[in-house]
Amino acid sequence: MRREPTLFCAAVLFALSGCAARASGGPAVLGRDRPVGAEVFRAELAMVLDLEPEARCEESFDLRIYRDPRVELVRWDEQRGECAGRAVTIRYYAERLPSAELVLVVGKLVRKAHVAGSPQ
């Protein structure tokens, strides 16, 4: 069966760009924070983090992780001002960011991270 070449190429390119976007996980092209539709599936991951010890460690972590557009919200515990042993719940777009990749992304930004409830 003969495929329509233009359409086929476009489909391949679209798929590849999607794969690349999914694989990169890196900083998004900066524009403006936009709402994401309610139909996009969200999941949450609870973690305990030892952040880089610095004056605004919580904010510093947020500013880095939010560059990944697949992360929707980081909810922090009440231990404001502390950098070690911080409990967070990260809400993310699960179809775009597998939880295992999220753990890796977080791990690169902190001194120590483990998924809450899992063995350290």
Next chain:
Amino acid sequence: MRTAFGRALGRMPSVAALPIGPALLVAALLPATAVVAKALAPTSVHAAEHEPSAVERLLAKVPSDPSVLINVPYQDLPASPDFVNLGKRSTKALERCLADNVDADARARCAIVLEALADRRALATLQAALDDWEPLVRYRVVKALGAVPDKSSVARLIALYLRKDEEPRVRAAVVGVLGKISDQRVVTLLRAELVKTPDGGDLRPALFDALWQLRHLLARDTLIDDTRKALGSDSDSLVLSATLAAAELGSPRHVAALEKLIDHPSVEIRNKAVYALGRVGDKTATKALLATLPKVRDSRMLNNIAFALERLDKQSFYVEIAKTVEHKQAVIRLNAAFVLGDVRHAEGLRLLEKALGDPSDFVRTSAVAAMGKLALSGDELARALAALAPLANSASVPLREEAIYALHRLTPGGSPDRIYSGLYAGLDPRKYHAAIRRAALALGDAGDARVRGYLLNCLLGYSCSVAEVGPYFTKHTDEVASGRMLLGWARGREGLAKVVATLRPSGTLPVAMSALRDAWASPESQETLTSLQILANLGDSSAQELIVARAATDRTLPRVWSLVAAGRLGYADAPAKLVQELEVIAAEGLGDFVRAAATIEEPTVRASLDAALEQKSEDADLQIAIAAAAIRLAWNPDRAIFRFLAGLASPDGFERALAERYLAKNNDRRVTWLLRRALAREGSIDVKDRLRAALDERS
């Protein structure tokens, strides 16, 4: 004999230590038995009928008769708050007053009220009144135009500013208003005027401030250059404004000018310059800042230096601070320890360990407090804990105190027992009242039940504020404390209303209804407003009828609070009535409206208002639009934040400023997180600056 419960309550044996909650509550209610009976009876509130005064008759005509104020002299005019209370229903009459009343003071009064209303329908009248003969009226009209900034006003305002015979205060007011109107003609004028040598009154600070309001219309390089010139000005006010601008812009091109200001005679300018250097983050400033360290005389400056150094060159900072920690003057060693704590880096531990051996108790105390602030983990944390532990038994009380708090902060899970035994129970209350109070508050923060009695007495005895102690009692509830707080509120301690509304002790309903009836003749009193809030929180619909009756008041603020409360209790007409209020309320009252509506917690009431508020948040009247958005931000930050991001990026500087103002008023942590997300993803440098400033304000 004290009960076990009483012993657990702690060191202040008192009635609070006895399980007499119900008795107390009865005691609280007894003096008001008659009032309670009245509250429980069917609603029958009657304000005393009286013959309306001339002013009241006049006010009654204002909404329907636009000409009613034309021939009223100043002394016969109703007071401004009475006009404001009518909201935008009084606009037409005020316009005619401004245009046709021959009494200049009356025209000025009407312009003042038009400013408070901020009704865009009055624009043409206000613009025409810029030609008023009286400077006082022109001044008030200019200010009123500032409440409804519009491009159609620009040409007339510029013409007024350029008139040689205009009074300085009118020209200064014009500059302030021009800063609210995003128009390139304004930018051109402001930049040209800024470089002129002042003759007469120096308007350069006002010109710069106005230009800063319009910074989104300037090229970045131009803005940086104008700010650099302002930093070198001979006007202290202008320099101060420029240091604030430099802090937000973060340009290395300002470093040289800012360094020169570190020694400025004005303490404000010195501090702001150091802060700005930190924000710029250029390493070349490190040396100048470190050289300042030995000369510092106040802790705010020290904080700013620490803030700046943290962002600059950490390596050279630690080389230099190591010398300062060993300075021959104790006060400088003390300052150095303070800075090391403020910077919080673990690298400071080694130097602070050294400082713990200092011969001066002051330096050692400062070093201990600083160590408690460090962000430590693993071996470094163990080292710090080991160094601090012996000091928790020091004979010097200040040293012991700081050591115990440092240990509490650094120990995972805290160490409340050490605070309890070493400070709270271990100090003589006659000599160390303040230290014991601090210990009790710290234990309260840790949720320690042993200080419950102390904290309750401290609160009810006005020695602790509601902000300090309230959260403890809302987290750790008990009937005795709740009952006494209800009693305190009923006796006039209005600050307790929020805690009472949260705790809802038994007996609250009749007491709050009685309070509302008791204050019927004073609808704007705190007693009325807090009663409404408490009754709304109780969720008991038996109060609805009384509250709906209260909503019939002619005073706007209690009417809004009543509608909010009635809506929360199920009054179906409340949402539509609230939307009507939003349309006519004076702009000056929008903040109160937002505060009231934000308290609505019931999902059904929110849902019935949300669509209208979403629509209003795009209203052409920006004050209404952003106020509506602010209510939604309080209810659902995740959804409403985007209206604020659009506001911060608006081509209209006034909208940007409104968005900033309402964001600053919302203290929800979730909003902080959303602002961080927005900052991380923002592409516009100007919006980034504003987000950064908003976050700095919240930290």
